[in-house]
Amino acid sequence: MGNVKLTIRTTISFLLFICIYGFNFSVTAESSDRQAVNASTDSRHQVTFIRDSDDACTQCHKDSKETRQGTHGEKTALKLGRDLKCVECHNTVGPNHRENASQVTKYSAAQSQIGTHKTLLDFDAILKATDNCTECHTPERLQEKTWVHDVHAKKATCSSCHVIHADGEKEGMQALERKAQIAQCVDCHKDFNLNQEGKGD
């Protein structure tokens, strides 16, 4: 009996050894395989949202997403690490949005001095309107770009000079040559004079 026991024990230990040895091989083979796969198709496992949160907006505002690319497109996405969504600027979309869009934050041209064809807003309203823009485009950075930003901080909304939904390329002030930019100053400020003179008469 002793011999049989010994044989069984030896066989078991032999089998165990083979199992462990074999497993060892298979593990190394598998892990090296997986690494190779990971390296080649890294993006395969990145999770993206299937549902576009801007989908509801672009159903009606069809071109808005494309026209934004020129000004708040790839560069902005790179800096933020994500793409901008409609509601980040146009917030407070109300439940009655389709009937009456007054609740949505809009960015339109407005100024604090009476012009012939311009919307008039007071200082506080203008500051409130540019609040969202100045969060990223900080006053310091704006001043660095040009001093003109400083003197218009309370006097005109960003959209008075800039086109936020530009069609592909940059539009508005940034697309102009220096001379045409000066012409823009002249246009508005001459307008004030004419208006004041008209009042005096």
Next chain:
Amino acid sequence: MACSRRNLLLGAGAVIFTTGVSKVAFGKKSLVATQEDGDKRYGMVFDETACIGCTACTDACRETNNVPEGVSRLTIERSAPMGEYPDVDYTFTRVSCQHCDNAPCVTVCPTGASYVDLKTGIVDVHSDKCVGCGYCLAACPYKVRFFHPETKSADKCNFCRDTNLKAGKLPACVESCPTKALTFGDLNDPTSEINKVIASNAVYRSKVELGTEPKLYKVADTKGEIKR
């Protein structure tokens, strides 16, 4: 001795007469007085409170008078920013020829190229007489003269004397200003607009203590440091 009493009296009379007349006729003829006597004495008022610093005037000047890039007859100097967002403010001032009645650039010019036009009071340069010695550039307390890269002559603002003024228009800077910060006119004419502006505003002239008698008046900006 052929000096009779009659001759002596005649001679003395003649001497008294000529000196007296010359004193009446030429005695007041300092540079300032001549221009005040003359037809016109053009000057300009720059309203610092109205200027928005757009530099439309600088461009208009360049175009009208064919001033090449790199040099300029007229610049608008902007101050450093004052205050904090959203109340940052700036002041602007005009840097150009002041058309001094007693112009140092004219006094130092060895060839007579630099001169004050007696009919208008405008300080100007005969570019063909200028030899490019640069005395006037050094003498000008307002540092507004430069060498024209093409004519190689000293050059500066002459109130558009051979361009707009000749054509019966106002100087290019005055015409182009959107806020009407500039007033141009005859200082000799008591009814002119420029005299009204000077009378009704707190105006100053730069470096009057040098005795240059400048004809560029500035309406002082209330912001920033005191100007003089």
